[in-house]
Amino acid sequence: MSIPADKFLDAEIVERKDFTEDLWMVRVAPAGECSFVAGQYATLAVDHNGKRIERAYSIVSSPYENELEFFIELVPGGQLTPLLYELRHGHRVLMRKAMKGRFTLDLKTGRTRHLMLSTVTGIAPFVSFVRTLYKDWKNGGMPAPLQLYILQGASRSSEFGYDTELERFAAEVPWLKYVPTVSRPWEDPAWQKETGRVEDLIRKYADLWGCSPADTSVYLCGHPEMIESGLGIFKRRRFPKESLQQEVYWIPPKQHTLKLPT
Numbered sequence: 690m691s692i693p694a695d696k697f698l699d700a701e702i703v704e705r706k707d708f709t710e711d712l713w714m715v716r717v718a719p720a721g722e723c724s725f726v727a728g729q730y731a732t733l734a735v736d737h738n739g740k741r742i743e744r745a746y747s748i749v750s751s752p753y754e755n756e757l758e759f760f761i762e763l764v765p766g767g768q769l770t771p772l773l774y775e776l777r778h779g780h781r782v783l784m785r786k787a788m789k790g791r792f793t794l795d796l797k798t799g800r801t802r803h804l805m806l807s808t809v810t811g812i813a814p815f816v817s818f819v820r821t822l823y824k825d826w827k828n829g830g831m832p833a834p835l836q837l838y839i840l841q842g843a844s845r846s847s848e849f850g851y852d853t854e855l856e857r858f859a860a861e862v863p864w865l866k867y868v869p870t871v872s873r874p875w876e877d878p879a880w881q882k883e884t885g886r887v888e889d890l891i892r893k894y895a896d897l898w899g900c901s902p903a904d905t906s907v908y909l910c911g912h913p914e915m916i917e918s919g920l921g922i923f924k925r926r927r928f929p930k931e932s933l934q935q936e937v938y939w940i941p942p943k944q945h946t947l948k949l950p951t
């Protein structure tokens with residue numbers, strides 16, 4: 690194998706929680722130091738049939754925590770997630786030592802509102818932001834005056850993963866609003882809260898929360914189609930390009946278009 694071993698370290702799975710049959714979280718204890726900023730991702734890897742298969746996963750945990758946490762969706766037929774899915778408490782996974790990514794909280798431009806849009810596992814970096822800021826706030830050291838507004842979409846409420854935690858934070862702190870929304874309420878009859886797709890609710894919540902192009906940084910994370918439609922909406926609302934950040938989790942396969950003879 691050509692990959693130098695010292696770029697990776699072992700990480701032991703110390704906790705696993707399954708939310709649905711294809712969504713779960715793991716906490717891992719890396720056998721070595723890893724530093725990161727909230728919003729960044731780690732690269733997890735498994736050696737399989739003589740090949741190292743690696744993929745990016747946003748870190749859910751805060752840099753203040755000792756372990757790293759991930760929220761993962763099983764992709765049927767995918768190369769890595771079926772292997773990760775088999776890993777239980779006490780098993781080990783490989784992880785690149787270097788954490789990467791620029792999808793971090795904008796603390797430089799002075800924009801005070803931070804509007805965060807996600808689908809299912811795309812909530813991961815936002816949980817990391819909230820856990821980190823909560824600790825700072827508790828210690829009297831918020832890095833800047835900030836308001837966080839998070840919208841998370843899923844087909845059904847069982848897929849949110851972190852809704853209870855985010856609702857608890859939102860009830861306690863004055864700087865966070867969190868709205869989970871279900872796009873298939875007919876499959877979730879007990880659901881009494883917001884319904885609809887994230888992209889269909891952007892205008893409503895941006896207006897309700899007073900998020901204007903002048904004072905708002907926007908973050909979109911997860912499903913490529915939500916991100917594409919969301920970006921279109923913000924551009925039409927004249928949000929400057931530099932106020933929009935995105936973390937696209939996968940590239941959809943190219944649509945095959947029928948070429949007609951000319």
Ligand SMILES: Cc1cc2nc3c(=O)[nH]c(=O)nc-3n(C[C@H](O)[C@H](O)[C@H](O)COP(=O)(O)OP(=O)(O)OC[C@H]3O[C@@H](n4cnc5c(N)ncnc54)[C@H](O)[C@@H]3O)c2cc1C
Pocket residue numbers: 730744745746747748759760761762763764766767768769770771790810811813936937938939940941942
């Ligand atoms: C910066 C970054 C952060 C990421 N963070 C997370 C995270 O926190 N949690 C997480 O679950 N994933 C995350 N991903 C996606 C992850 O890296 C893998 O792409 C995903 O887990 C699928 O890996 P796989 O090897 O099983 O599938 P692959 O073999 O890579 O893909 C198989 C096919 O499925 C498509 N595909 C990939 N992912 C999905 C999906 N979720 N739904 C539908 N189709 C898909 C691919 O485009 C491809 O056509 C992140 C990606 C990036 C770039």
